[in-house]
Amino acid sequence: MPFVHREHPELLRLQALLGGPRRCAIVTHYNPDGDAMGSSLGLAHILRAMGHTAQVVLPNAPPPFLRWMPGADGCIAADTAAERCRAAIAEADIVFCLDFNRPDRVGVLEEAVRAARQRVLIDHHQRPEIDAVAAFSDTASCATSQMVVDLVEALGQARLIGADAATCLYTGIMTDTGSFRFSSTTPHTLRVAALLMERGAVPDRIHAAVLDDHTEQRMRLMGFMLAERMTVLQDLGCVVLVLRAGDLQRFGFSAGDTEGFVNLGLSMRGIRLSAFFLERPDRIKISLRSKGTLPVDRLLADHFNGGGHVNAAGGHCEGPIDACVQRFMDLLPAHIQAHPA
Ligand SMILES: [Mn+2]
Incomplete structure (x- = not known):
């Protein structure tokens, strides 16, 4: 089952927040993994399709096996461009906090995230401690990327999931479920994966890009x-x-x-x-x-x-x-x- 429904109070708040074109920053955790990158990039593609601007801000650069992801080259990372990262967070109307539960998970960006105008949390880790105007926390979800799909569907915007977003979100779900084998994988997970496939995610290419890239x-x-x-x-x-x-x-x-x-x-x-x-x-x-x-x-x-x-x-x-x-x-x-x- 999707973790969120159309009348969820937090969803209504998010809907109101996105009522006009907004400047969005999306921040994820230090040492970003496939789900951190997938949910952040996937959401960025969708926010842009909705008419907002979106900048993905990383505490540090992703590992090589995730750098092929659509939009990865447009991310900025604090290990090489800390001031640009802090500025992007300070200038944003909304800072999305994806795939982390505590402010200290973003390393040197912690102060900037704490000082942000307003935060929206989307995360599946235990005991979230992020102070947010809209907080979506679901520890039963296998991946934050799956939560992003649920949210976009509940917002009635699923048609805006294009091939780039689908590829990123599929990557996030696939990596956080160990290629759909961990017990966190549910029928809903496979339905979401099927939807992403219909939207242009190509599983064999994604699995090879992520898993067959060892030195x-x-x-x-x-x-x-x-x-x-x-x-x-x-x-x-x-x-x-x-x-x-x-x-x-x-x-x-x-x-x-x-x-x-x-x-x-x-x-x-x-x-x-x-x-x-x-x-x-x-x-x-x-x-x-x-x-x-x-x-x-x-x-x-x-x-x-x-x-x-x-x-x-x-x-x-x-x-x-x-x-x-x-x-x-x-x-x-x-x-x-x-x-x-
Ligand atoms: Mn995750």
């Missing part, structure tokens, strides 16, 4: 990690993957090379939880993925400065990495026993 370094780093840096805790149904700074150096790591590595653990028989530890210069990054009713967001929120969704969450801690991994391993048995399969 040789990434392939070799992946092989090394699976062979040498994977601990299997068969009794607990857990896999722990650890890449240290020296490993990254050896394989000529560049940002984004380990994207999706955490999911590899879950593809093994009998595994319900996969943990990935990545040693970066400033911190140890932790990613967790799980299956079924085993939650991972609270574990990271309580112990590792993080959070996210029930089956997918991220966090971080101070080094050294071995102490960090050990602390996690110590917490694991009780957590698994508290949530039997």
Whole structure:
């Protein structure tokens, strides 16, 4: 089911906000993923078709496998053009906050977003903390991109979804659902995907552009990690993957090379939880993925400065990495026993 209906009070407020031509800025989270880019670019195309102006503003540049997306070259990013980004947010009548739940998720743009004239939130993460004139939060939606489609339909503007918007929104749904396989995928998700296909999204091209774009370094780093840096805790149904700074150096790591590595653990028989530890210069990054009713967001929120969704969450801690991994391993048995399969 769509998360929003035509008489939803927040929708009526958004409708009023968009009553005349508006200057819109669309901001999404740091390290934008497929859904951040897809929902932001998709909404930008649709707002322009409605007669508004729309500028997508990113805290930092997207990874190479998302740069082909229609409209991506028109984004501005704070890692290279911070002042332009702040100006675009300050000048906007409406700042759309897409695919993030807390102001600190936009990095150096936090103050600008807090000072914006008015914010509209569209997001599917737990516990939103964005102060907005119209807030659309639905943790049951598989992707913010799907929420954008629902909103545009509820606004009666679905005819304005063209091929570029459809391509971006399909990409967002496809990436956030792991190619339509996570439990967040519903019949409605597939109906929305079908609609986007009818509007010009070409699945085989999108899947290839996103998924078949790995560098040789990434392939070799992946092989090394699976062979040498994977601990299997068969009794607990857990896999722990650890890449240290020296490993990254050896394989000529560049940002984004380990994207999706955490999911590899879950593809093994009998595994319900996969943990990935990545040693970066400033911190140890932790990613967790799980299956079924085993939650991972609270574990990271309580112990590792993080959070996210029930089956997918991220966090971080101070080094050294071995102490960090050990602390996690110590917490694991009780957590698994508290949530039997
Ligand atoms: Mn998302």
